[in-house]
Amino acid sequence: MSKGKKTICRLSLAFLLAVQTSCLESLAQVRVTKSLNEVSFLDLSGFRNGQDNASLSFRRALETDLSRSGWFNLSGGSRAEFSAIGGVNLEGGRLVIRCEAYNVMTREKLLSKTYQGEEREARSLAHRLADDLVYALTGQPGMASAKVLAISNRTGKKELYVCDADGGSLRQLTRDNAISLVPHWSPDGKRLVYTSYYRSQFPDVFIIELASGERRCVADFPGLNSSAAFSPDGRDLALILSKDGSPDLFVMDVNGSRLTKLTDTKRAAEASPSWSPDGQQIVFVSDRSGTPQLYIGGRSGGEPRRLAVGGSQNVDPDWGANGYIAYSSLIGGVFQVYALNPATGETRQISREDANYEEPSWAPDGRHVFCVRRQNYQSRIFIIDTLSSSCISLLQESERGDWFSPDCSGKYNKK
Amino acid sequence: MKNRWFGIMVLVLVCALCATSCKNRKGGRRAGDNIGGSTELGDQGLASRPEGELQILTSVKFDAVLFDYDSAQIRESERGKLQAVADYLKQNAGVGVIIEGNCDERGSADYNLSLGERRAEAARAYLVGLGVDGANIQTKSYGEEKPANAGHDESAWRLNRRGEFVFFKR
Numbered sequence: 001m002s003k004g005k006k007t008i009c010r011l012s013l014a015f016l017l018a019v020q021t022s023c024l025e026s027l028a029q030v031r032v033t034k035s036l037n038e039v040s041f042l043d044l045s046g047f048r049n050g051q052d053n054a055s056l057s058f059r060r061a062l063e064t065d066l067s068r069s070g071w072f073n074l075s076g077g078s079r080a081e082f083s084a085i086g087g088v089n090l091e092g093g094r095l096v097i098r099c100e101a102y103n104v105m106t107r108e109k110l111l112s113k114t115y116q117g118e119e120r121e122a123r124s125l126a127h128r129l130a131d132d133l134v135y136a137l138t139g140q141p142g143m144a145s146a147k148v149l150a151i152s153n154r155t156g157k158k159e160l161y162v163c164d165a166d167g168g169s170l171r172q173l174t175r176d177n178a179i180s181l182v183p184h185w186s187p188d189g190k191r192l193v194y195t196s197y198y199r200s201q202f203p204d205v206f207i208i209e210l211a212s213g214e215r216r217c218v219a220d221f222p223g224l225n226s227s228a229a230f231s232p233d234g235r236d237l238a239l240i241l242s243k244d245g246s247p248d249l250f251v252m253d254v255n256g257s258r259l260t261k262l263t264d265t266k267r268a269a270e271a272s273p274s275w276s277p278d279g280q281q282i283v284f285v286s287d288r289s290g291t292p293q294l295y296i297g298g299r300s301g302g303e304p305r306r307l308a309v310g311g312s313q314n315v316d317p318d319w320g321a322n323g324y325i326a327y328s329s330l331i332g333g334v335f336q337v338y339a340l341n342p343a344t345g346e347t348r349q350i351s352r353e354d355a356n357y358e359e360p361s362w363a364p365d366g367r368h369v370f371c372v373r374r375q376n377y378q379s380r381i382f383i384i385d386t387l388s389s390s391c392i393s394l395l396q397e398s399e400r401g402d403w404f405s406p407d408c409s410g411k412y413n414k415k
Numbered sequence: 416m417k418n419r420w421f422g423i424m425v426l427v428l429v430c431a432l433c434a435t436s437c438k439n440r441k442g443g444r445r446a447g448d449n450i451g452g453s454t455e456l457g458d459q460g461l462a463s464r465p466e467g468e469l470q471i472l473t474s475v476k477f478d479a480v481l482f483d484y485d486s487a488q489i490r491e492s493e494r495g496k497l498q499a500v501a502d503y504l505k506q507n508a509g510v511g512v513i514i515e516g517n518c519d520e521r522g523s524a525d526y527n528l529s530l531g532e533r534r535a536e537a538a539r540a541y542l543v544g545l546g547v548d549g550a551n552i553q554t555k556s557y558g559e560e561k562p563a564n565a566g567h568d569e570s571a572w573r574l575n576r577r578g579e580f581v582f583f584k585r
Contacts, residue, residue: 179560182525202464202555222461223554224532227525240529244460245536247529269529285526291485292526315523377567
């Protein structure tokens with residue numbers, strides 16, 4: 001039964017995830033098959049928690065993570081297909097978590113794990129257990145342990161922030177009183193690259209080491225230095241430089257020892273590079289046709305090909321580890337987020353039409369997309385479930401300010 | 416956040432990179448962008464950034480050049496503004512200009528950074544075509560980050576699609 005369950009999940013997700021296969025089923029079939037695997041009832045009543053703050057915080061985070069994963073309904077009661085037992089308690093000043101998960105019908109044990117940590121690690125431990133449960137019960141990676149970079153103007157200037165994938169543990173990373181833009185994680189989640197005006201008053205590219213807080217400039221050529229994205233192996237940056245007289249796409253070693261120019265459009269602008277999962281190709285925006293559109297080029301150069309998709313503008317691509325390119329398309333004056341299979345050219349709209357949706361970033365589960373929802377000139381970050389179409393706010397309503405440019409860590413994590 | 420962001424800024428610009436940035440493998444650029452029948456630029460990319468703190472000449476003000484939606488073309492109506500800037504620069508040898516390219520709020524913020532740079536560079540090319548030394552011109556894009564008018568309609572947007580001129584003492 002549990003094997004059967006997993007197979008169904010895998011099969012249906014395959015339509016969304018397995019882009020590399022030559023005879024891919026159409027994206028439309030995701031809608032047809034998703035009801036098969038929509039939600040499983042998971043019984044957490046046998047998972048006990050202490051009444052101390054850390055244990056309560058753990059419990060809240062775990063339940064939020066499991067329901068936000070999209071795979072589980074936690075209020076199943078007697079209908080539960082899965083159950084998780086064990087608990088979280090403070091033992092000698094340390095948080096100890098024991099958890100076993102079963103298939104209720106077959107009694108098959110699917111997970112048995114113990115976690116330990118400091119009280120202050122309660123939330124990150126909950127995220128780890130949530131991801132382990134998602135994987136054990138569905139065979140799919142989770143997104144609970146991901147960190148989200150974002151830009152907000154809540155202080156009056158655009159500064160860089162980071163939070164957990166559930167919107168908690170929000171903290172401000174820069175206090176530059178300058179403009180910070182377009183942050184991207186390194187594949188290992190230990191560094192980030194972004195654009196800031198703080199040092200030279202011009203747009204330069206910086207790398208920040210999260211652990212030490214060290215920040216170094218990696219590109220401050222004349223003109224524009226921006227839109228940098230780490231390659232999947234973490235060794236190179238794709239970025240936009242205008243030093244030759246026009247914004248063009250370059251690849252640069254993170255140590256600055258090699259620089260390769262990939263486009264040479266004197267009368268057009270390039271922007272927003274994102275790497276293919278194998279690191280061999282880059283999708284980017286160019287307005288060489290007169291409007292900003294998506295192009296794919298090889299990482300060593302060559303003539304890029306335009307992706308033939310609808311919409312008067314197609315911008316902000318994010319090439320997921322699932323093979324799909326999420327992007328924002330302007331249709332009838334409104335931006336909507338789409339997922340594109342670059343092998344077949346098939347596209348599917350994944351945002352609702354109740355607002356503008358822009359700047360998509362794939363979550364590490366390959367299922368959710370973080371993006372900006374803009375309505376009445378207010379911008380907030382929302383999480384769209386591409387299978388269920390649910391769309392929820394990342395941050396609490398009470399968090400002030402406009403929020404932009406989400407980037408989710410762990411995109412290339414292998415489970 | 417207790418981390419020390421103020422910490423050491425290690426500049427990792429290896430000489431090889433600098434060398435690359437100063438050369439243009441394919442030789443000079445083609446005729447200036449968007450200039451109706453103006454001169455060849457023949458320069459080798461953008462000038463190096465000026466060193467040290469810039470002394471901005473806040474009292475020197477010229478009208479911003481305005482652009483059409485999604486365009487970096489210098490409109491005929493804007494050419495007189497660029498002529499005035501060129502005349503001023505040619506008469507004031509010790510003065511340089513930063514052309515700040517800006518966009519309206521519509522569209523991708525990241526693409527608008529590049530579009531703003533294109534606008535600044537189109538204005539730069541026009542000035543060079545009028546005989547201004549490209550070494551005295553810096554370009555800077557603010558994308559959609561620095562609107563001149565905070566409104567949300569075409570009357571605001573048309574003023575925000577612009578190239579501004581900030582003069583500095585060299």
